[in-house]
Amino acid sequence: MSLHDTSKSVNCHAMSDVLNRIGDKWSVMVVGMLGRNGTLRFNELKRMINGVSQRMLTLTLRNLERDGLVTRTIYPEVPPRVEYGLTEMGKTLDGPISKLWDWSSEHHTAIIEARSVYDARATAVAAAEPRKVAYAQG
Amino acid sequence: MSLHDTSKSVNCHAMSDVLNRIGDKWSVMVVGMLGRNGTLRFNELKRMINGVSQRMLTLTLRNLERDGLVTRTIYPEVPPRVEYGLTEMGKTLDGPISKLWDWSSEHHTAIIEARSVYDARATAVAAAEPRKVAYAQG
DNA sequence: CAGGATCCTCGTCGATACTG
């Protein structure tokens, strides 16, 4: 088949590295938001992303900027204004992320359901098996 | 434009929830591997994934199973044999993940480069600005 | 408004040892 262990290792490394950034929840959010809205200010992002702390948003943006995915434009005004946008590379990432996004909203319900099924079964099994305790105490 | 804040919030929630699972490095790896190879045993996955601990692989597989993305088949033999595969929903996830995978290997180099550029600039700025210290100490 | 600095907590993960 099409599986070469060597190339697999290399891809694995690249994925591993890239995933450390883009696999991050907030990064995906930021790229998604910027991909949809073009350009946003710090507090606009903060409001839209819902749950992100100021610290995390700052760090996320810095990392994305460092990786060449996000541009940071400072307007020397008062009050200060900083706008964030996607670089060309960032825009190419928006494609895959959108796919992921679509997948999420499409299958979210199914996942929630699968979880409750799994949990119900797990609980049932746990309840049906107090034997361990009985033996241990007997 | 096509941005509705309300639907955004909902999607944000769904993404947030889903990303907690699939945004996880190991989960992506596992789904990727299973997507490519069809079905794999525990230690096969462990060997292929390169760096995952036995504990993390177990947890990852349990979570994926719980979310209805991975099947777990136990063969009552000795020595024990357990095979993992993707569910139908899991297979649909393999698409988006493959996109991400491809993107990773395609842009990995550019990212590494962007980082070193950024770091070089950051270092230069830090070196060019000992004024703070000078003022503070003067 | 946009962030830097700090503290502190909670969860994550790896290592290890044991089981069926």
Next chain:
DNA sequence: CAGTATCGACGAGGATCCTG
């Protein structure tokens, strides 16, 4: 082989306060 159980270390991340 395929796990479970436990512990300890570490770092991510939130809360808070402060600056330009």
